[in-house]
Amino acid sequence: MVAEGAGREAHPVVFVLDKRGRPLQPTTPARARKLLKQGRAIVARHTPFVIRLRDRVVEGSAVDGVALRIDPGSKGTGIAVTCDITTVDAATGKVVTDRRGLYAVELTHRGALIHKKMGQRSAYRRGRRTRNLRYRAPRFRNRTKRKGWLAPSLRHRVDTTLSWASRLQRFAPVAELHVELASFDTHQLSAGGLLEGAEYQQGALAGYESRQYLLEKWGRVCVYCGATGVPLQVEHIRSRCRGGSDRISNLTLACGPCNQAKSSRPIEEFLAGRPARLAKILSQAQRPLQHAAAMNSTRWALRGALALLGPPLRAWSGGRTKYNRARSDLAKTHTMDALAVGDLPDGARITRFPATVLVAAAAGRGAHARTSADKYGFPRLYLPRQKQFFGYQTGDLVRAVLPTGKYAGTHIGRVAVRATGRFNIRTAQGLVQGIHCRYVQLLQRSDGYGYSIRKEEGGCGTGMPE
CATH class of the missing domain: 2.30.30 (SH3 type barrels.)
Structure with missing residues (x-):
């Protein structure tokens, strides 16, 4: 759905196609209104708002190209269309590259609903087999899953993200693709291997990945006393002097007093009087972060699908995204994270972001079933x-x-x-x-999506729109 009064004026830019349907550089809403009023363009699509020119082709137009930056998530995905503007700093005389956000889409997945519906369908079938009904032999024992198979709730995330990347490629001249492979690379955190194409283990980016993972996993509280709103320190569950490693499964978060009180003592001795908390910590330490596990299951499938679109594809990690967002003092949203995906050299700035965001909620295309089932799985209505x-x-x-x-x-x-x-x-x-x-x-x-428009949460400093 689109908010009342939300036409082309609600979008930060308008996508432009030439007379043959090929993408040109996006333009401003004011210029789009002028072209429509003069009869030089027609409306090609309402949401996102796209116009098609009647008197221009790509060969006679200067097209700089844009970058498409994607921040995949378990429940939602942020997509940003950006362009880089090179300027000369008047004070220092140095060449500075400014990143500007032209358009932002927040894609809301329906993976949780798909998982629920698949469970209901399984329960209906299981129930019909176990009741005193005509027996039907199971027919699924000889089926094998093909290579690269993903559960429907996970495949949905890949397909919808690919669909929107392909759609924006038809509306804008995408010259390069940047995608964050995962918020947390659990292989990198546990095994210490190098992420492909990223050097964030060195310098100012060191520690961002593991600390952010621990904050999400342990709920931003001290695991020993439950304190919140206090500085937390990375703590070894089994101290290194007793053979503990730096693997992510051996790390947790603790406040300063608890960290000092535990020191190098075994956790069983430190929590001898609180067996319930001890069991919870030991159990949660071996359990991966749920959303990170879902993203790690789909990241390579998403990368392979995006690579087939054509433009050069570069993959990045969440550690670099957070570092870029913190440098630019941007708010924490899916679309702001998408804007910060990729390399942002020293001295470069994110000088503009879209004031509004198009929220595309996956709503499906209806059902194939011609009946609705009752609680026993039998048809109720036609x-x-x-x-x-x-x-x-x-x-x-x-x-x-x-x-x-x-x-x-x-x-x-x-x-x-x-x-x-x-x-x-x-x-x-x-x-x-x-x-x-x-x-x-x-x-x-x-088209299977419900649309709405929300205002982007502002940042400070270089993150504010011009």
């Missing part, structure tokens, strides 16, 4: 076989202009169709019910 009514189908992006009544005004959002012709529209302000189809205007066909 659904209509057709999806379109009066030229609309559920999920279409529409605009409804109501002259009078309870919902008088303009409403933009995703529509839920009914055979009666009375539709429901879900907008950013809530659900508008019972809108007759004669007041509805189609903006964009359903």
Whole structure:
């Protein structure tokens, strides 16, 4: 869904295609309005807003190209379209490269919902087999999983991220791709190997990876006393003088007093009077971070899929992303992390980020089932076989202009169709019910996503927009 009044004015830039549908350099909303008013362009897509020129082709236009930066996540993925501007610092005379964010997309995955639905389907089938019903022999024991198989909830993250990268490549002249492979490389943390193409183990970036991983894993509290809001120190569960290693499974977080009180004593001796806390620490130490494990399962599949898009692809680690974000004093969001993905040389700055972010929530394309099941897994209701009514189908992006009544005004959002012709529209302000189809205007066909626009959380210093 798109917020009311959110047209091309709500987007920081407008994507431009030439008369043959090939991407040109993005332009400003003001220039796009001028081109549309003069009749030199037409609207090619509503969200993201794309115009197509009637009198220009790529061969006669200067196209600098943009970079696409992706910060994958377990629940959401940040995507930023950026360009680098080289200037000369008036004070020092040095050449400085400024990174500017042109467009930002926050992609919300539905992996948790897919996992839940797969579990329900499995329970329905298992239940039907165990009841006193006609027996059907299992048919899945001879099936093997193909190489590179991912669970549907994980495959969904790869497919949706690839879909949006491909989509933005059609709208903008993407010259290079940058992707953060994982927030935490558990192989690097445990085995001490080198990450491909990253030198963050040296200098100012040293320690960012392991410390951030420990903060996420242990909940930013002291594991011994539960203190919060205090400086935490990296602590060896089994001290090094007693044979403990620097592996991530042997590290935890503790406040200063607890760290000193434990010193080099065995943890069993230090927590002898608190067996429950001891068991919890030892159990959690061997358990990897859930979201990091999910990302590590999909990162190579995502990298391989993105490499097929064509532009040069470079992979980075979350340690460098956090370092770049901290240097630029940016807020912690998916889109800000995407803006900070990649190499940011010393002296370079992130001088601009989009003031608004397009939130694309994966909503699916409907169901194949023609019935809905009861709690026992048996069909309960029969659904209509057709999806379109009066030229609309559920999920279409529409605009409804109501002259009078309870919902008088303009409403933009995703529509839920009914055979009666009375539709429901879900907008950013809530659900508008019972809108007759004669007041509805189609903006964009359903593409499996619900859209909304939010303001980007600001930063300080160089992170503020110009």
